[in-house]
Amino acid sequence: MKRALLVTILFLAVNLISAQTEKPIDKIVLEKFENNFNSNDFEKIFNSFSNEMQKALPHNKAIKFLTDFKNQAGKIKFREFKKYEKGTFASYKTVFENGVFALNISTDKNSKINGFYIEPFKEDNLPIIERNSTKLILPFQDEWTVTWGGDTAELNYHVENKAQKNAFDFIVTDEDGKSYKTDGRTNEDYYAFGKKLISPCDAEVILKIDGIEDNVPGELNPMYVPGNTVILKTANNEYLFFAHFKQNTIEVEQGQKVKKGEVLGLCGNSGNSSEPHLHFHIQNVKNINVATGVKSYFEEIKVNGEIKKNYSPIKGDKISNTITVGNNG
Secondary structure, eight states: OOHHHHSOOOOOOSOOOOOOSOOHHHHHHHHHHHHHHHTTOHHHHHHTBOHHHHHHSOHHHHHHHHHHHHHHHOOEEEEEEEEEETTTEEEEEEEETTEEEEEEEEEOTTSOEEEEEEEEOOOOOSOOOSBOOSOOOOSBSSOEEEEEOSSSTTTOGGGGSTTTTTOEEEEOOOTTSOSBSSSSOSGGGBTTTTOEEEOSSSEEEEEEEOOOOBOOTTOOOGGGTTOEEEEEEOTTSOEEEEEEEOTTOOOOOTTOEEOTTOEEEEBOOBSSOSSSOEEEEEESSSOTTTOOEEBOOEEEEEETTEEEEEEOOOTTOEEEESSOOSOOO
């Protein structure tokens, strides 16, 4: 299978579907899609697209994609409805002559296809973790500010990403709410740059990536999005993901057992990062490409001057640990 054909083609739809049983309209639309696909009637498939979908995937591109994919995958032999993905896409385990794929299609109120994408099928048998059971402290010293965190897109742009849906971005700000001292043109201008990042609990280091250069503020490095990275595994099989460390400052090694409060490295601006900050989230497995995000709660922290127990911070919170850990810096 050509790699290009495995790349997700995703068009967002507008309707939200909460049920996990197949809707009758989706069943009808998918049956027509399968019949037209198997008979090479790609024109009918394009005509079944909504106006918005046709604009997003114009006629020539749609016909070429369907033709190329059919030549590679072959006919559809079997389909099984699995669930609704991303709130709106009916997802089917689809057995083609030359492979098994997830065929995902969403429909509008006029029974038109307003979004679809095809990707390699993966059985959904990974562990399900709703929230951490391990008691955690915050992964830093002093007071930091939550720039992204919470359960809605307004509070946290990460919510659209399966693995990072419960992620946080943390920075350090001054009394005026600024994250840098002077003009913000160098990493050293930023209060977070070089700050110590610590382990929130006893854990094992299962991944260390170091040596990636820090960006000039405002520039991004999409080649390796997390930048310099540490992943910790807790005794409860929760995977704590830290991104954007400063180059060559990670002090721990893969396989090392670390204690709560132990320094992991220094905050940096590596990877797909526009300014020095810490990205932190928990996921259910090591591989971020298949992982699902886990809601993060901290045992006892100070939030905007008040002590809160078993709390998950949200955008705008100024947070710090209630206990002293390590040395300030």
